[in-house]
Amino acid sequence: MRIFSNFKGIACALAALVCLASGKPVGSAEPQRSPARNPLVRVATISLEGVTAEPGRARLEAAISRLDQAAAFGPDIVCLPECFTRGEPEAVPGATIQRLSVWAKKHGCYLLCPLLVRDGERTFNSAVLLDRQGEIVGRYDKIRPTEGELEKAICPGVLDPPVFPTDFGLIGVQICFDVNWHAQWRRLREKGACIIFFPSAYPAARQLRSHAWRNQCFVVSATLSRAASIYDITGETLCSTGKFQAWTGAVLPVGKTLFEIDFHISKFRQIMQKYGDRVQVEWFHDDDLATLASLDPDLTVEDLIKEFALTPHPAYIERAEETQDDLRPAKENSPQQEPKS
CATH class of the missing domain: 3.30.70 (Alpha-Beta Plaits)
Structure with a gap:
């Protein structure tokens, strides 16, 4: 198989690389955007390091508090960490997605929402993508649950990872333990993903730098603990959360x-x-x-x-x-x- 056959990354748009810059006005949803030929994609991500709230509604509100801080950046898309509420599995749409849908619509922003999903008799470790109107675009189910998750009856997702359309290009998702299977990341890039989001319990920084470099793709992590980061297509770290700020953002030239x-x-x-x-x-x-x-x-x-x-x-x-x-x-x-x- 030829390297990067049907490579579609160039189809995504390019823009200046700016970390932690302040941007467009926020606070009201934008009805419908006409895609620019070369859109400048403002990406933000969240760490829940230091959050001690109880699982469920309290952790949801703590996460929204951090989302509100990140809204000052005027993001096009924000990613939350893996199973960030630590709540019980719920149907989609359920209480968590309904609450986050309101936030996404208010800020005219895509939002990636990881949670445990109850789908019939099965439970998945999933990430639900909401669009700028708060509507569900799609759902990614973690392909590679850990042994501990399997023992708790978390079901593995289908082997071929999906890509999701946005008004700035296609994106992909991998969750936590998925970091260890390189073929899934390559598959997302072959399918045209210009950014791969990585909601996780931990940073996996060395591995993510490698994935970004090997696939020439932007990678964005969101973490329950320690730093959340955004990586360039060269594997360089563009920006990270830390002691003084629990969110970070960058303007990505996604067609770089x-x-x-x-x-x-x-x-x-x-x-x-x-x-x-x-x-x-x-x-x-x-x-x-x-x-x-x-x-x-x-x-x-x-x-x-x-x-x-x-x-x-x-x-x-x-x-x-x-x-x-x-x-x-x-x-x-x-x-x-x-x-x-």
Whole structure:
């Protein structure tokens, strides 16, 4: 299987990378947004570190208090931690989703709401996505519950993870223990997810940096304890919660694209010369790599790829593999047998 076959990440929009910036007015829902060619996606995430409220309604209200703080950032989407109320399983929509639906509609913001879901005779560790009107977009069920969860009759979700549409692109979700199965993350990227959200009990920081880098995808964690973070497609940590603030936010250039420097150095210089501060080029000098992002709502990286005949890193690797296979001696192209012991 070719690396990143049917790779659709470029279809998502790009924007300037800004951590903890203040933004658009909030407080009333926006009826219907026309997607920009290159939307600037304001993402916020929450940690419940230090929350001692009792499970259920009290923890729900404590989480909403932190959401209210994050609303000052003017987010397009916010993520809450895994099973953040620690309450009993409930139907969807139930009391928790109904309460959070009001918040999402008030702030005109997508909201990812993780909770235990009762679905018929089964219980799932799930994350429900609400849209800007507070309506349910879809539900992700944790594919890889822990042994402890399985003993408590938490049912595993279907193996093929879904992606969910938003007005700024497709997103995916993985929950906590899912971090250990790389194929699920790759599958979300192949399906076009430009951001993968990770509601969790803990940060899993080293693993998330690896997933972000390997899949060239933004990753956003939300945690019950310790730091919640937002990671760049390069695996760099963009921002994190901490002692002085329990939420964090960044404006993500979700179509930001990675390139090998081969054949691109002079082209990138031409792009910077022509477009100036409308674009952002970041050089990784020790890796012979660079990233390109557009900061202009009306200019996409796809436009730049076409104008300057650029080859994104995944396509470059795929092209190299095809040429290598074409030129490899025939006997080496046939399946190799294991040597006999």
